[in-house]
Amino acid sequence: MFECVSGLNSAANIYGCILADDMGLGKTLQSITLLYTLLCQGFDVKPMVKKAIIVTPTSLVSNWEAEIKKWVGERVHLIALCESTRDDVVSGIDRFTGPRSPIQVLIISYETFRMHSTKFSQSESCDLLICDEAHRLKNDQTMTNQALAALSCKRRVLLSGTPMQNDLEEFFAMVNFTNPGILGDAAHFRRYYEAPIICGREPNASEEEKKLGGERSAELSGKVNQFILRRTNALLSNHLPPKIIEVVCCKLTPLQLDLYNHFIHSKNVKRAISEETKKSKILAYITALKKLCNHPKLIYDTIKSGSPGTSGFEDCIRFFPPEMFSGRSGSWTGGDGAWVELSGKMHVLARLLAHLRKRTDDRIVLVSNYTQTLDLFAQLCRERRYPYLRLDGTTSISKRQKLVNQFNDPSKDEFVFLLSSKAGGCGLNLIGGNRLVLFDPDWNPANDKQAAARVWRDGQKKRVYIYRFLSTGTIEEKVYQRQMSKEGLQKVIQQEQTDSSMAQGNLLSTEDLRDLFTFHENVRSEVHEKMNCIRCQNSNDTHRSITEGDANQPTNESGQSGHEISDIGGFAEMAGCLHELKSSEKQVGTPLEEDLSNWGHHFFPNSVPDAILQASAGEEV
Structure with a gap:
């Protein structure tokens, strides 16, 4: 240099x-x-x-x-x-x-x-x-x-x-x-x-x-x-606790299914796909689908406001439960907390927060690309009386470090840090938290990597859990696939070339990337389907391989619900409550995140080495 x-x-x-x-x-x-x-x-x-x-x-x-x-x-x-x-x-x-x-x-x-x-x-x-x-x-x-x-x-x-x-x-x-x-x-x-x-x-x-x-x-x-x-941060493996990455695929709720199918089959969306149209209109449709995956409330707001994103959601008010929107002029009331269950990802998140608060002293960072989603996180925290802090684009420069210091202070009773990925994706050290949820994926993998790195930094004392939430079969899985494809290009700036045996599931054709507005309703994970995974021919074989074949050998990394595993012995111990960190525990290897073939593939939450996720998964995962 x-x-x-x-x-x-x-x-x-x-x-x-x-x-x-x-x-x-x-x-x-x-x-x-x-x-x-x-x-x-x-x-x-x-x-x-x-x-x-x-x-x-x-x-x-x-x-x-x-x-x-x-x-x-x-x-x-x-x-x-x-x-x-x-x-x-x-x-x-x-x-x-x-x-x-x-x-x-x-x-x-x-x-x-x-x-x-x-x-x-x-x-x-x-x-x-x-x-x-x-x-x-x-x-x-x-x-x-x-x-x-x-x-x-x-x-x-x-x-x-x-x-x-x-x-x-x-x-x-x-x-x-x-x-x-x-x-x-x-x-x-x-x-x-x-x-x-x-x-x-x-x-x-x-x-x-x-x-x-x-x-x-x-x-x-x-x-x-x-x-x-x-x-790479593999250099930190001897100085930081292990990092476990879990990609959690969540089913859409019936309301989300109705809205999703109505939207992708609407005349306006079909016309935009088949004809030459303005790029801004296509981007608006993509954003609408991504917001729907987060929570139908974001779509309801769009419909009520009559903004350009309304196109494709005509006649959709009838799908929404009236008790959720019975306020003045049909405004949002929440229905006494039942609103959480309208989104698959939000329902899983609510259970995750509840178990963390009750069973551990862990703190968590919630990251989203949309301030409207941060608003819902804030409402959830207020309703359940979770202490929370928030940093987004409206937060002044002078106030940002104060919020960070407050969250990192162990003497404070802080629990949740709400973070806009665009406003706080770089430069922040949030080691007060050891769990982080990427609630929605970004087209640019670097944005997600920057946000996820906020908690696995110098000074962290606990095992770190990074949760990537994806709505199954939706545009979110396609965005994640695109991320994996982009990540594969990193090899041109590495001294050694990556292994040529990398799974073909990571290499997406141009035609695959155009397939944004299709919905794979009956798959457990479209990402996993495209990998043509040899060891997961069907769910029964998968379950047997995880509970029997893999029981006596440590895994290097786990994905679909996946993770980078630390050297802590047998599977029985790993399946227990893992928030207590052993002094001898270290990160194993430097697996490539984009090489999903080397991750562990779990179709049943009880095989995931994360007791909190096991308890929180429910039927959605």
Whole structure:
């Protein structure tokens, strides 16, 4: 990393680097160490960097300022521009860029930099640029990306726990920003790298296509790993408690089934699928289905408001139980708590919270992409008198850290932390909780990974449980499949290639990904069906293999209800109450999350090594 930044690789056209460590591995501290080294050489050595700019999301400006002051004190002169008036920002930038300014480091948000980028046009205004959460630079056409690219500074360090987001083209944008031209232009990259790699990963690819795709992937990996430092959180396995990931497939309720089937068979939706239509309309339909999977209340609100998402739900008021919506003008009343049972996922969540509160002292983080869903979480907590905190896009920057500190304080009686994935997906340390529910999947797997990483971080003392809730047979399983496909692209930035024996169930054809508006009503899990799982030919064989064949051997990872398993002995012990952590317990191996063939596949909750989920599953799971 130091060699890249110092420019010693300039002969190879490498001036910058990407620190692509997973979340929780100290990218901030490593960057501060590098920054201090470059700014403050010895008395007889000229500093390699005089001016440095750190660009970060608005919510992390204060964090960076606090961390630099914590580790280097007053030895580095800095200014942080956060939540200031326009005049304060302008004067702060002028102070930093002044020819004889003593200020060495400027910490500024992406938005503020974009608005005032012309003030950094002088060639001497920056010697080192550090971009935190740099996956924001995945689109080289945005004004922010172009403003930063125009900065006259070759030494660039990008920090990202999730450098591979949606596709290789976005990855190219980040790489090209760091070291312009090293992979050719965008057209060459698409033709030479992206097309063969994607083609070779299709399930129906020929042997020649697979071979060419593998060769181009290896070549791309070799090039980018000259300046990408990639370390996974497997490094934390000796320092953190085990992490158990469980993908919980929940059936829709009768009300959700009626609404789902009515929607996907409506004339408007069929017309949108069969004809060329506006992308915004398709996205609105997708969002409507995702909200329906969370709770029918979100659809009721849409119908009542008459918003664009109403299309496809005509005549649907008749499906709703009148006692739930008997308030003034048909407003929501909740029906004395019975509203919870209108959603399969919400019903399972309510039981999970009840068992956690009664049987453990664990705290839980509930994550959703929609503030309307957070509203329902809040209502559930109020009705059942669970203490809760909430952080979403409306929470001020100054209040966020106070909420985090309150949740992490063991002396406080906090139980639930409600988190918007977009507002709090990065930079937060919520180790006060050791359970986290991803209530709805995001198209971008990095968003879910960022959110899930909030609890498995330095300082965590308990075993961590990550629950991914999916509504069976619905669009949510298709989103999850798409996540798995995107995750498979991570191999191009790994030093070693992933095992070629990875299940074909992870490689989805383009045609599969167009199949968003079909509903597989009678499957236990569409994800599992598409895997063509050899060891789960039918539910009876599955049950026998889990209760008999697997009883005396530890599992590496478990999925559909799945997990990464710790080294704690036999299955009988694992099936008990596991919230007490043994001092000798460690994470085993570094299994790839997207390789679902290596997970344990459970069709019956009583075989899942999580006593709380066993008790909470019910008929929905």
